[in-house]
Amino acid sequence: MRERAEELDAPRVSAADMRRALATELSLGVRIGHTLLLLTSLSVATVTALLLATEPVLPPRTQVALGVSTAIGLSWTGFALWVLTKRRVLFASHRIVAARMAVAFSALFTVGALLVGPWGEPGWYGAVGVGLVMLGAAIGLLLAARRRFQELSALRVDLERELGRQGGSR
């Protein structure tokens, strides 16, 4: 009776096939790609927005071009954020990788603004200020990601200990 029931209940798609079908969904590369897209588009949008806001004299065509570039950058930022929060969500270890990338990008942005920007002018202060805010936010994300990873790792150790007490994992 049990064998017949199992035969009737055999999935149309095997677990192995389902794992293969979902492999892309779990790919770290795709997540890294979208994190890169997020950081690059955000950096570009920030730079163009800062130029637009702080450059005193810009020809109208340049202003339009910078405005469009900012809008495009923000659109890509929104898209990448949507993917990373709704589609290719970040698990604890992925969050650490993404946050480290954010720290590196925002640090690079800040150093770039410090060295390349028009020293002492309002635009320079604006760029450095934005860079520092981004760096602070990225460090905050990294600390939160590490805390979550440590909590889960500790829980995992506890559960393995408990399972071990009950006779080893199957």
Next chain:
Amino acid sequence: MRHEPERTDAAREALLDEWLVVRCQLGEQAAFDALIERWHQPLWRYLHRLLGDSDAAAETLQDAWLRVLRALPRLRDPTRLRPWLFTIARRAAIDRLRGKYAEPVLTPIEDLDPVGPDEPAEADPDIEVLQEELKKMPLIEREALVLFYLEELSLEQLAEVLAVPVGTAKSRLFRARKMLRRQLTDKGVER
């Protein structure tokens, strides 16, 4: 029909589930594979019986797994994995059915004698007849039977998956048992 697992086995299974969830939330590929391996068939059984069609069940199952993977980082209480998985599978099935029919109308709660998990189970009739009779049942009653008797959810877990109070889940189960019993009797299946 329903076999109560040993309490220690159930506790160990729950612990294994929790361990798998935590490893998945950490981002371990092997844990995702193990999770799918462990829960693929129970979810298939549920969806197959609920939808009564292999193609629809296979597509819904893939959709359900996608939803599970996307929602896993937000599962705050890993001990709730079992009802959580069936809730997601149910939502995927309802979304699919919504495309074809109006959302199933919930029958009102009837003031029926309560049924408990301790009530003596009936002897198994022929499994194929049972499958056929299950298919003929209305969706709401069918899923209560499948989840409680075949997937061995507790009454509390059943209520959580069906998103109804425990009393309603009990009534629904009682009504479903009565319905199935009547169908089997009409069919001449001895109990």
